[in-house]
Amino acid sequence: MKYKKSIGLNIRWHRRIGLSLFFMIIFLALSGFALNHSLGLKLSNTKLSSDWLLSWYGLEQAASDGFELDSGEWLYQAGDNQLLLNEQKVAQCQPPLLSVVEIEQQLLALCNDALVILTAKGELIESFTQLQGLPADLTGLIAQNNQLYLRGESGVQTFDADSLALAPSNISLLPANSAPTALPASIKEHLKDQEISSSISMETLILDLHSGRFFGNAGVLFIDIVGLLLCILAITGLLAWVNNQRYSKE
Amino acid sequence: MLKPTLKALLLIGTVLLTSLSSPMVSAKGVYQSGPDFIAEAFNQPPNKATLWLTNDIREQAAEILGRSLPELRVRYHKLDNKTAWILEEIGKEMPITIGVVVAEGKIEQVKILAYRESRGGEVRYPAYTRQYLGASLTNKNNLDQSIDGITGATLSVWAVNKVAALALYYHGQVINSRDPS
Numbered sequence: 001m002k003y004k005k006s007i008g009l010n011i012r013w014h015r016r017i018g019l020s021l022f023f024m025i026i027f028l029a030l031s032g033f034a035l036n037h038s039l040g041l042k043l044s045n046t047k048l049s050s051d052w053l054l055s056w057y058g059l060e061q062a063a064s065d066g067f068e069l070d071s072g073e074w075l076y077q078a079g080d081n082q083l084l085l086n087e088q089k090v091a092q093c094q095p096p097l098l099s100v101v102e103i104e105q106q107l108l109a110l111c112n113d114a115l116v117i118l119t120a121k122g123e124l125i126e127s128f129t130q131l132q133g134l135p136a137d138l139t140g141l142i143a144q145n146n147q148l149y150l151r152g153e154s155g156v157q158t159f160d161a162d163s164l165a166l167a168p169s170n171i172s173l174l175p176a177n178s179a180p181t182a183l184p185a186s187i188k189e190h191l192k193d194q195e196i197s198s199s200i201s202m203e204t205l206i207l208d209l210h211s212g213r214f215f216g217n218a219g220v221l222f223i224d225i226v227g228l229l230l231c232i233l234a235i236t237g238l239l240a241w242v243n244n245q246r247y248s249k250e
Numbered sequence: 251m252l253k254p255t256l257k258a259l260l261l262i263g264t265v266l267l268t269s270l271s272s273p274m275v276s277a278k279g280v281y282q283s284g285p286d287f288i289a290e291a292f293n294q295p296p297n298k299a300t301l302w303l304t305n306d307i308r309e310q311a312a313e314i315l316g317r318s319l320p321e322l323r324v325r326y327h328k329l330d331n332k333t334a335w336i337l338e339e340i341g342k343e344m345p346i347t348i349g350v351v352v353a354e355g356k357i358e359q360v361k362i363l364a365y366r367e368s369r370g371g372e373v374r375y376p377a378y379t380r381q382y383l384g385a386s387l388t389n390k391n392n393l394d395q396s397i398d399g400i401t402g403a404t405l406s407v408w409a410v411n412k413v414a415a416l417a418l419y420y421h422g423q424v425i426n427s428r429d430p431s
Contacts, residue, residue, distance in 0.1 A: 091320070124320045131347055131364055132284040132325070132336060163298065164325065 003247035010240035017233045024226050031210040035203070043203035056214075057200050064188070065180040067100035067109075071120075074183060075100050075109060078191055083109060085122035087190050093127065099141040099176055103148065106161060110141040110150075117161055128164050135166070142173050149173055280347075280364045281374060284336045287349040287363055288327050296329040301420055314391050314415050315339065324420060332358070333424055335417040341367045341406040348410060350417035355425070357385045360414055370403035373410050382410075387418040 038044060048054060066076025073086050076097065083091040085107075093111030101108045106125070107118040115134055117125040128134050137153040148159040149169060156173055157166045183191075205214070212219030288296065301324045303311065312318045327334040332353040338345040344366035351359040360382040362374035372378060378400060385395040393415055399407045 119322070123322060125322045126325070127321070129284075131280065162300075 003243045003250065007240050007243045007247060010236045010243065014233060014236040014240055017229050017236065021226060021229055021233065025230070028210065028226070031206050034206050035210060038203045038206075043206065044201045046202040048200045048202065048205060053205065054200065064183060066183045066187070067097070067178050067180055069100070069107070070102055073122075074187055075107065076180075076183060076187075077111070078194075083111065083116055085118070086187065088122055090118055090122045091116045091124045091127060097180070098139065100178060101141050101143045101148065103143045103146065103161075108141055108148065108161060110138060115141065115150075115159075132164070133166070140176050142176055144171070144174055278366055278368065278371070282349070282361065282363050284347075284349070284363065287336065287361060288334055291334045291349070291351045291359060292327065292329050292332070294329065296327040296332075296334065299326055299328050299424070300324070301326060301424055307420075307423055310391060310419060311416055314419055315412050326420065326424065328424065331425060333417075333421045335420060336363065337413045337416060339409040339413045339416075341370055341409045343367065346373075346406060346409050346413075348413045350414055352417055352421040355386050355418070355421065357382045357414060357418065359383070360410065362410070365406075367406060370400070370406035372400045372403050373406045378407075379410075382414050385414065385418070387415060387422065391415060391419055393418075 034041060034043065048057075066074045068074055075083070075085050075090075077083055077093075077095045081092045081094055082089050083093055083097065091109075093109070093116055094113040095111065097109060097111055099108075099110040102120070105120045107120060107122070109116040109118070113130055113134075115128040117128065119125060130136050135150065135152050135154070135157070138150050139153065140151040141159070142149045142151060148161060149171065150157045150159045150166065151173060156169045156171060158169045159166055208214040210223075212221070212223030215222070282290075301307070303319060303322055303324065308319050324335070324337070332351065334349065334351045336347065336349050338347050340346070346362060346366065347364035349359070349361045349363050350357060360379040362379070365371045365374055381395070381397045382393070385393045385397075388394050393411060397407065397411055
């Protein structure tokens with residue numbers, strides 16, 4: 001009688017857990033199979049191209065707009081906070097790239113969090129960041145009569161690129177010197193190539209789904225729980241079988 | 251039989267939730283602005299100055315940091331023989347902004363102004379940064395004091411070590427060059 005009760009309880013929980021884990025067991029088995037044969041299935045060579053998946057992984061989509069310089073070169077942002085001059089990475093700053101000004105053999109690029117000062121060739125002279133005193137509410141950088149002005153929500157300030165000094169100004173500013181326009185096809189193509197070559201592989205996606213990492217900490221926790229339930233499934237199955245053996249002997 | 255099973259599941263769930271939530275206690279943040287750090291470091295307003303990174307300086311700085319420097323100049327503040335530097339170095343993935351005050355060739359203060367990594371933020375605690383006080387540079391451009399590491403924050407510790415050594419090196423360059431400021 002003792003064994004019969006125990007068998008019933010184990011079978012009941014075994015059934016409940018088995019049913020609730022049905023789809024997860026199938027998924028984990030198939031994804032594990034795929035990962036085991038990753039080489040043969042060429043999963044690591046298959047790159048993700050879905051915009052949704054790439055943005056889920058935090059990979060920025062290739063830039064489409066930039067600022068054309070007098071020299072015909074392009075200054076724009078792409079990828080991981082990178083500021084690029086044509087195909088050359090010149091600095092890092094947070095998007096969006098608000099303004100670009102060419103003045104006295106220097107290029108000045110105003111990003112969301114910093115004002116990047118470059119030589120005409122694109123060498124980084126320095127970045128003036130908000131932590132160093134750059135106002136946080138800036139909307140544009142304008143050169144007027146060889147003087148630089150920073151326009152912000154709280155007003156206009158003159159800016160000296162050598163001393164990084166700011167001073168309030170009452171000047172009426174002209175519109176921005178330049179506005180972002182569509183990047184030429186050659187640069188877009190280069191960015192697309194870069195994006196695909198550094199993209200996430202199918203192997204990584206399946207591995208992240210298999211481990212739950214795809215959904216962050218919550219996903220990992222969920223897979224942990226599934227793992228524990230699988231252990232319980234095995235234990236309840238074993239106990240039911242052992243007790244069934246004992247019950248049969250009785 | 252059911253109750254102990256549920257209790258066990260609840261216990262496991264609690265343990266997992268605790269381990270899940272612990273990394274969420276992030277140290278990310280801006281702790282002090284650059285101007286505030288400078289104002290705090292000097293008794294009276296210091297002079298603002300620029301150190302242009304010549305090829306020699308860049309070479310030595312690259313050796314200290316273990317990477318090449320992209321920028322051509324560095325800002326600093328100076329009053330008498332005391333300089334203050336706000337420098338950045340990547341810990342694991344994100345830059346850590348570190349303020350260093352050097353007086354008479356020795357570190358007077360190290361302060362983490364902004365920390366952007368999700369782990370390793372313990373380097374911002376005064377108990378850690380206090381270790382740098384009085385440190386100077388050896389002939390091989392290393393700190394002459396040993397700095398105790400922090401478990402789980404090794405890369406951040408290395409970043410602070412490098413920046414402290416770099417600030418001392420820059421200070422030496424500024425003082426030796428008899429900068430007019």
